[in-house]
Amino acid sequence: MSGARPLNPTVWLGVPMVACIGATVLLSAPLRVWGLQLPEPVFAMVPAFAWALIRPSILAPFAILLLGLFLDVFWGGPTGLWGLSLLLGYAVVLLFRNMMTGQSQPILWGWFAAITALSMAAGYLFTMLDSLAMPSLLAVFWQFLATTVLFPFAYHLIDRFEDADVRFR
Amino acid sequence: MPFREGPLGDLKVPLTWTAAVALVVAAVIAVAFLLADRRETLQEQAYGVTRQTMDTVAKPVSGAIAAPGRWTGLGVDYVRSYFFTASENRRLKAEMAEMRQWRDRALALQDQNDRFRSLLGLRTDPPIPMTAARVVSDSRGPFANTRLADAGSERGVEVGNPVLNERGLVGRVVGVAKGASRVLLLTDIASRTPVMIDRTNARAILTGDGGPNPKLDYLRGVDPIQQGDRVVTSGDGGVVPRGLPVGAAVKGLDGRWRVVLFADQSSIDYVRILLFKDFAQLADQKQLETHSLPPVTTEDPQASILSNPTPPPQAPPPAATTTAPKPVATAPTPSVKPAPAQTASAKPAAAKPATPTEPPR
Numbered sequence: 001m002s003g004a005r006p007l008n009p010t011v012w013l014g015v016p017m018v019a020c021i022g023a024t025v026l027l028s029a030p031l032r033v034w035g036l037q038l039p040e041p042v043f044a045m046v047p048a049f050a051w052a053l054i055r056p057s058i059l060a061p062f063a064i065l066l067l068g069l070f071l072d073v074f075w076g077g078p079t080g081l082w083g084l085s086l087l088l089g090y091a092v093v094l095l096f097r098n099m100m101t102g103q104s105q106p107i108l109w110g111w112f113a114a115i116t117a118l119s120m121a122a123g124y125l126f127t128m129l130d131s132l133a134m135p136s137l138l139a140v141f142w143q144f145l146a147t148t149v150l151f152p153f154a155y156h157l158i159d160r161f162e163d164a165d166v167r168f169r
Numbered sequence: 170m171p172f173r174e175g176p177l178g179d180l181k182v183p184l185t186w187t188a189a190v191a192l193v194v195a196a197v198i199a200v201a202f203l204l205a206d207r208r209e210t211l212q213e214q215a216y217g218v219t220r221q222t223m224d225t226v227a228k229p230v231s232g233a234i235a236a237p238g239r240w241t242g243l244g245v246d247y248v249r250s251y252f253f254t255a256s257e258n259r260r261l262k263a264e265m266a267e268m269r270q271w272r273d274r275a276l277a278l279q280d281q282n283d284r285f286r287s288l289l290g291l292r293t294d295p296p297i298p299m300t301a302a303r304v305v306s307d308s309r310g311p312f313a314n315t316r317l318a319d320a321g322s323e324r325g326v327e328v329g330n331p332v333l334n335e336r337g338l339v340g341r342v343v344g345v346a347k348g349a350s351r352v353l354l355l356t357d358i359a360s361r362t363p364v365m366i367d368r369t370n371a372r373a374i375l376t377g378d379g380g381p382n383p384k385l386d387y388l389r390g391v392d393p394i395q396q397g398d399r400v401v402t403s404g405d406g407g408v409v410p411r412g413l414p415v416g417a418a419v420k421g422l423d424g425r426w427r428v429v430l431f432a433d434q435s436s437i438d439y440v441r442i443l444l445f446k447d448f449a450q451l452a453d454q455k456q457l458e459t460h461s462l463p464p465v466t467t468e469d470p471q472a473s474i475l476s477n478p479t480p481p482p483q484a485p486p487p488a489a490t491t492t493a494p495k496p497v498a499t500a501p502t503p504s505v506k507p508a509p510a511q512t513a514s515a516k517p518a519a520a521k522p523a524t525p526t527e528p529p530r
């Protein structure tokens with residue numbers, strides 16, 4: 001049972017959570033570079049993708065929910081919007097994790113983009129229902145693009161913890 | 170007794186299933202939060218304690234993070250002004266010469282305007298106090314466009330106060346905590362602002378959609394707008410004062426009229442919060458409620474066609490005639506005493522001194 005080494009939740013859940021919160025706060029600074037605003041990627045998408053791929057967990061969905069609620073309150077959006085959108089992405093990754101594990105980096109990047117698109121589509125739909133108005137597709141696309149380039153962080157997280165518990169390989 | 174030694178010690182639940190159950194529970198909680206959210210109502214009560222606490226905590230943290238960026242910007246401005254002093258001086262001189270003409274014209278128009286106002290007896294709007302604030306964080310996503318300003322309830326900021334920078338309207342306050350206030354930008358999907366086209370006075374509703382250029386909805390009138398028209402607030406509904414600059418009209422790629430916001434043309438770190446109240450709120454409500462109304466007179470039941478349709482009623486004695494044709498003449502004179510034969514309902518009206526006061530405007 002040497003392979004059944006349980007992961008320390010503080011390390012694989014707590015540290016990425018704090019890192020996501022820190023990065024989100026950092027990029028919310030009201031700065032403009034050559035008249036352009038800073039991008040606003042959804043950093044929480046990185047752990048939502050990676051945690052589901054590393055192993056099924058009871059704590060991870062609640063950690064994602066907390067991250068989503070933080071984003072909603074910090075950004076001033078409707079409460080529960082990002083929590084629900086991220087959980088939807090997490091659920092899909094969990095469903096298809098057998099197909100995704102062991103894939104090469106470019107393929108996983110494609111999966112990450114697809115899951116990000118799904119979560120943002122869900123956010124679009126929930127916002128439509130909540131505000132009874134259609135958000136700008138261009139604005140959604142820019143945020144999708146800014147989030148997709150975060151895949152290396154997700155890959156690093158997967159690479160770091162995927163083999164830690166061989167029961168879930 | 171440890172759990173493993175008990176009768177349920179051998180019970181094994183697959184982690185995948187327990188993880189799925191945890192996922193469903195978390196999703197249900199998220200749905201409950203989303204259904205309970207009342208952000209779009211933009212009411213003071215909808216901005217809960219959690220959001221207030223988050224804003225209070227985020228203000229110093231975001232302020233500290235934004236400080237190096239602000240200092241860098243100031244440094245770059247200093248260096249730029251050092252190297253481009255001559256060209257800037259030429260530009261400012263040309264601008265100054267143009268502004269002098271505008272100043273003379275503005276003074277003449279102000280004088281003319283004052284005379285017209287005195288002729289018409291117009292009551293001018295009271296001056297609006299304001300407070301300056303620094304923006305410490307800024308969310309720019311498609312689903313939420315807000316800013317956190319470092320002035321809150323201690324400076325008299327209230328929910329609904331309009332927020333401007335030096336160029337134009339930025340948004341309005343949707344949440345206030347101690348030391349911080351949350352500003353909903355005009356570009357947010359929940360933002361609706363009554364505006365008008367300056368040239369034609371055509372009314373519209375400025376509707377945010379998460380993009381940089383909000384839409385003009387419900388635009389009325391025949392040919393009400395042209396490319397480049399100036400858009401200002403209309404003041405309808407008393408949400409924001411009339412005449413605040415908003416932006417310039419442009420035709421969007423989707424064929425809809427949109428607005429390029431003036432506020433986007435300048436730096437976004439400092440704003441002014443207008444401590445504006447609707448003029449109806451400024452009026453003395455007590456005085457509005459206590460003014461005396463014209464007397465109420467009742468119809469003579471004898472004269473009613475419903476109570477006695479067949480025989481025509483006999484004329485009542487002159488002492489009791491405070492009914493239909495008379496009250497208008499008798500009501501405004503306070504010296505009229507009630508006749509002894511008057512009906513009960515007519516008594517207080519006739520007894521009350523009818524001195525209607527003009528309600529304050």
